[in-house]
Amino acid sequence: MREEGELHEQQLIERARRGDSIAMSQLMRDNYALVYGYLLKVTRDQETAKDVTQEAMTRALIAIRKFRGESKFSSWLIQIAYHAYLDELRKWNKRTVHLEEEPADKGLTEEEVIRNEQMNQIQSALAEIPEPDRSIFILKHEQGYTYKELAILFHLKEGTIRSKLHYTIKKIQRKVRKPDEELY
Amino acid sequence: MKNCTEFEMKIMDAVYGESEISEDCKSHLATCEACQSFYESLLELPAGTREEIAVDEWVVGEAVKAAMEITEKKNAFERRLFLLASLGLTGLGFALVLNGYVQLLRNLYMGIYLGGPLVLPIIIWKRQQRGRDHA
CATH class of the missing domain: 1.20.5 (Single alpha-helices involved in coiled-coils or other helix-helix interfaces)
Structure with missing residues (x-):
């Protein structure tokens, strides 16, 4: 008999549709890092990211019968997570995200400090970018989604995805200072 | 004639593996400093730390529990509604027969x-x- 973890995603989906809680848990466990990782990037707050992950997973499991396999299950889940995140934003009635305290650079090499500095600059630049542009950049640059997948996910044309991505990159590039561009 | 924005988008496509970099784009890149700068800084843009994310069993467990409760409530409501509708229709049928x-x-x-x-x-x-x- 095969282990639960080895079951194919499609089988897990079928079982989850029939109300099998073990299959539901396994399916969500398999996609946890993806959903939580994405939400952590957009919210920049661990607790909020966990809350929205839970909400997104609940919504996905309730609606799993409606998943018809036209897109990848992970993309479908990210789409639900994106909408759950937007709802959360509306609930808080704020357009900017809470910035989490960055850890101190103690004990890091010079290279790591520079990288952290760059990451912070990117995060601050991203915080100023509206949705869905921010999510489009994160999913493309960090998760490697294709234009086609993003177009399906955000109900936009591929050309629009490209323009939005270009706009976001330009905005980030203006914000991110290279180490050798340091002002003296 | 294409402007830098168009070339930047082509460079972006190539960096993200959406398409191959075209010959006209290559020759433009060789002469345009602004596009070179765009290309280099896009390559240098860090993709973030890809740290291992541990599954939070509590989050998964609560999500499954909540989903099952909501589905059960919805199903129970639909069952009751179906039962009521069936009884109503049967009753209506009998009423119509009894009244000719x-x-x-x-x-x-x-x-x-x-x-x-x-x-x-x-x-x-x-x-x-x-x-x-x-x-």
Whole structure:
């Protein structure tokens, strides 16, 4: 008999549709890092990211019968997570995200400090970018989604995805200072 | 003649592996400093730390529990609604027979049997539309 973890995603989906809680848990466990990782990037707050992950997973499991396999299950889940995140934003009635305290650079090499500095600059630049542009950049640059997948996910044309991505990159590039561009 | 924005978008496509970099783009890149700078800084843009994310069993467990509770509540409501509707229709049928409206009841059933299938394509189409929105 095969282990639960080895079951194919499609089988897990079928079982989850029939109300099998073990299959539901396994399916969500398999996609946890993806959903939580994405939400952590957009919210920049661990607790909020966990809350929205839970909400997104609940919504996905309730609606799993409606998943018809036209897109990848992970993309479908990210789409639900994106909408759950937007709802959360509306609930808080704020357009900017809470910035989490960055850890101190103690004990890091010079290279790591520079990288952290760059990451912070990117995060601050991203915080100023509206949705869905921010999510489009994160999913493309960090998760490697294709234009086609993003177009399906955000109900936009591929050309629009490209323009939005270009706009976001330009905005980030203006914000991110290279180490050798340091002002003296 | 193409402007830098168009070339930057082509460079972006190539960096993200969406397409190969074209010859005209290559020759433009060799002469345009602004596009070179765009290309280099896009390559240098860090993709973030890809740290291992541990599954939070509590989050997964609560999500499954909440989903099962909501689904069960929804199912229970639908069962009750179905039962009530069935009892109501049966009661109506009996009431019509007892009051001498057998002819009306027969016409009603005929209407449902004949008209019902005509509504089915609309129901299926609507469901598909809803499913497409969720997919």
